[in-house]
Amino acid sequence: xxxxxxxxxxxxxxxxxxxxxxxxxxxxxxxxxxxxxxxxxxxxxxxxxxxxxxxxxxxxxxxxxxxxxxxxxxxxxxxxxxxxxxxxxxxxxxxxxxxxxxxxxxxxxxxxxxxxxxxxxxxxxxxxxxxxxxxxxxxxxxxxxxxxxxxxxxxxxxxxxxxxxxxxxxxxxxxxxxxxxxxxxxxxxxxxxxxxxxxxxxxxxxxxxxxxxxxxxxxxxxxxxxxxxxxxxxxxxxxxxxxxxxxxxxxxxxxxxxxxxxxxxxxxxxxxxxxxxxxxxxxxxxxxxxxxxxxxxxxxxxxxxxxxxxxxxxxxxxxxxxxxxxxxxxxxxxxxxxxxxxxxxxxxxxxxxxxxxxxxxxxxxxxxxxxxxxxxxxxxxxxxxxxxxxxxxxxxxxxxxxxxxxxxxxxxxxxxxxxxxxxxxxxxxxxxxxxxxxxxxxxxxxxxxxxxxxxxxxxxxxxxxxxxxxxxxxxxxx
Numbered sequence: 001x002x003x004x005x006x007x008x009x010x011x012x013x014x015x016x017x018x019x020x021x022x023x024x025x026x027x028x029x030x031x032x033x034x035x036x037x038x039x040x041x042x043x044x045x046x047x048x049x050x051x052x053x054x055x056x057x058x059x060x061x062x063x064x065x066x067x068x069x070x071x072x073x074x075x076x077x078x079x080x081x082x083x084x085x086x087x088x089x090x091x092x093x094x095x096x097x098x099x100x101x102x103x104x105x106x107x108x109x110x111x112x113x114x115x116x117x118x119x120x121x122x123x124x125x126x127x128x129x130x131x132x133x134x135x136x137x138x139x140x141x142x143x144x145x146x147x148x149x150x151x152x153x154x155x156x157x158x159x160x161x162x163x164x165x166x167x168x169x170x171x172x173x174x175x176x177x178x179x180x181x182x183x184x185x186x187x188x189x190x191x192x193x194x195x196x197x198x199x200x201x202x203x204x205x206x207x208x209x210x211x212x213x214x215x216x217x218x219x220x221x222x223x224x225x226x227x228x229x230x231x232x233x234x235x236x237x238x239x240x241x242x243x244x245x246x247x248x249x250x251x252x253x254x255x256x257x258x259x260x261x262x263x264x265x266x267x268x269x270x271x272x273x274x275x276x277x278x279x280x281x282x283x284x285x286x287x288x289x290x291x292x293x294x295x296x297x298x299x300x301x302x303x304x305x306x307x308x309x310x311x312x313x314x315x316x317x318x319x320x321x322x323x324x325x326x327x328x329x330x331x332x333x334x335x336x337x338x339x340x341x342x343x344x345x346x347x348x349x350x351x352x353x354x355x356x357x358x359x360x361x362x363x364x365x366x367x368x369x370x371x372x373x374x375x376x377x378x379x380x381x382x383x384x385x386x387x388x389x390x391x392x393x394x395x396x397x398x399x400x401x402x403x404x405x406x407x408x409x410x411x412x413x414x415x416x417x418x419x420x421x422x423x424x425x426x427x428x429x430x431x432x433x434x435x436x437x438x439x440x441x442x443x444x445x446x447x448x449x450x451x452x453x454x455x456x457x458x459x460x461x462x463x464x465x466x467x468x469x470x471x472x473x474x475x476x477x478x
Contacts, residue, residue, distance in 0.1 A: 053290075183231070
């Protein structure tokens with residue numbers, strides 16, 4: 001067990017330095033590595049396998065609701081980008097430009113896409129002619145570039161992987177329904193697949209996406225009490241379409257402008273998984289997206305028949321679960337620590353005594369609970385335990401959120417909570433952007449969302465004392 005202890009000591013405790021703890025896990029669990037390209041990361045196979053599982057589940061959900069995948073160009077001509085002024089101004093500080101092709105200077109600068117609204121609009125102008133052409137429900141899986149000043153793996157890098165949906169609709173209500181439906185798909189995915197509780201709500205005008213009429217968001221609380229914007233869905237109304245002169249013949253045979261949405265999640269979800277569920281021994285992965293759901297560890301594998309039985313068990317489980325086996329010459333203690341580090345939901349141990357009794361030992365990663373399982377019930381018990389791991393992870397994360405959610409009725413209370421505690425602060429707001437800006441200045445918190453599930457805490461704004469319009473969740477965020 002000395003090796004086990006040494007490996008665990010290599011991870012900084014989250015209570016000592018949360019940022020260092022996060023970086024240690026990302027590196028030691030081999031999720032990604034820094035590259036020679038400043039601000040960009042290399043997603044390693046284990047990290048990419050997590051992303052592939054996220055992509056596989058969400059892609060199926062999008063297709064169930066009629067969405068199709070497309071591929072748009074990487075570059076956007078400057079003139080095309082300039083058609084939507086608010087959008088351009090919002091992204092201007094983050095845009096990377098291509099000015100040369102080979103040795104020749106380009107006649108027009110090309111933007112490396114930070115997002116693709118303008119490209120989709122340019123395309124939709126050519127293919128939408130009639131109400132019969134609507135809705136257009138498109139999505140793409142790609143990478144985008146935003147020239148971030150600071151780098152934090154999965155959370156903030158200059159290039160990152162994501163999906164971006166871009167849809168056009170006949171009516172405003174259909175587009176609004178789309179944004180809300182997608183937000184619920186994201187929220188259900190986070191809660192049912194990632195065991196990550198989220199708050200569903202709407203962004204304030206100052207926090208909404210550039211060029212959007214409304215931005216809907218899911219906000220998740222990390223272990224340290226900070227918020228992570230885990231996914232967003234935007235309603236654009238028709239002004240993007242007007243800027244690009246997109247029109248169709250409506251049911252009365254008159255010209256009409258369609259209504260637009262866009263929505264996306266990215267590899268920052270992987271950062272969210274780490275910071276919601278991880279511990280001082282490494283990753284704790286939700287079973288739904290874990291690259292390895294069960295790892296088989298033979299104990300006393302030098303003894304006759306142990307490796308053979310372990311391989312037989314592995315082959316049985318591999319028919320239903322993502323299963324691996326470790327028959328290396330490393331000690332069992334090293335292997336236990338290694339797969340804890342990687343967050344494998346279930347560890348199955350089998351040795352000579354287990355074989356005699358037709359059983360194995362299964363250890364849960366989330367709470368290290370051991371269960372003796374008859375090999376006759378193996379598959380059903382593994383199914384049951386994987387669900388138990390998910391449920392346990394969700395309840396623990398939910399409890400963390402509940403324990404770190406506070407209510408403030410006046411400005412002094414809010415400032416005190418923000419200075420002395422971590423987490424979400426529920427407080428009433430008048431709707432004035434000046435009050436929102438003041439809270440950021442004096443308390444260091446931003447508005448995370450106006451939850452759909454509103455609570456009436458008081459009649460007055462926490463900042464100015466004027467009549468309140470909505471309850472807002474405030475907090476510090478990644």
